[in-house]
Amino acid sequence: xxxxxxxxxxxxxxxxxxxxxxxxxxxxxxxxxxxxxxxxxxxxxxxxxxxxxxxxxxxxxxxxxxxxxxxxxxxxxxxxxxxxxxxxxxxxxxxxxxxxxxxxxxxxxxxxx
Numbered sequence: 001x002x003x004x005x006x007x008x009x010x011x012x013x014x015x016x017x018x019x020x021x022x023x024x025x026x027x028x029x030x031x032x033x034x035x036x037x038x039x040x041x042x043x044x045x046x047x048x049x050x051x052x053x054x055x056x057x058x059x060x061x062x063x064x065x066x067x068x069x070x071x072x073x074x075x076x077x078x079x080x081x082x083x084x085x086x087x088x089x090x091x092x093x094x095x096x097x098x099x100x101x102x103x104x105x106x107x108x109x110x111x112x113x
Contacts, residue, residue: 004029056088057081 004012008029015022022030063078079086093099094107101107 050084051088051091054084054088056092057085059086059089 008026012022012026012030059077060080062080090099097106099107
C-alpha cells in the first residue's frame with residue numbers, strides 16, 4: 001500500500017463529506033492488494049455461507065489403498081459422494097487432526113475429482 005499525498009487525502013475527505021463515491025484509482029492507494037486470485041460474479045455466495053449450509057456426511061469409502069508398510073496410518077481413499085459434502089467432511093477431519101500426509105505429518109486432501 002502506497003502512502004497518500006496531502007492533496008489525495010484532502011480529495012478523499014472532501015468526497016466522503018459530500019457523500020460521493022471514491023474513484024476506483026484510489027483502491028490500491030487505500031487498501032492492500034490481495035495476493036490471490038478470485039472468481040467474482042453476480043449473486044456469488046460467500047465461502048462461509050456455503051460451508052455453513054453444507055452438511056458433512058460420513059464418507060462412503062469405495063476402496064482404500066494402503067501405501068507403504070511403515071504403519072503410520074496413511075492411506076489413499078476412493079470416496080463416493082457429493083464433492084461439496086466430501087470436502088466439508090475432509091475439512092472437519094483436517095481440523096480434528098485426523099488426516100495425515102504420507103510422511104505422517106498432519107495433512108490434508110491432495111487430489112479431489
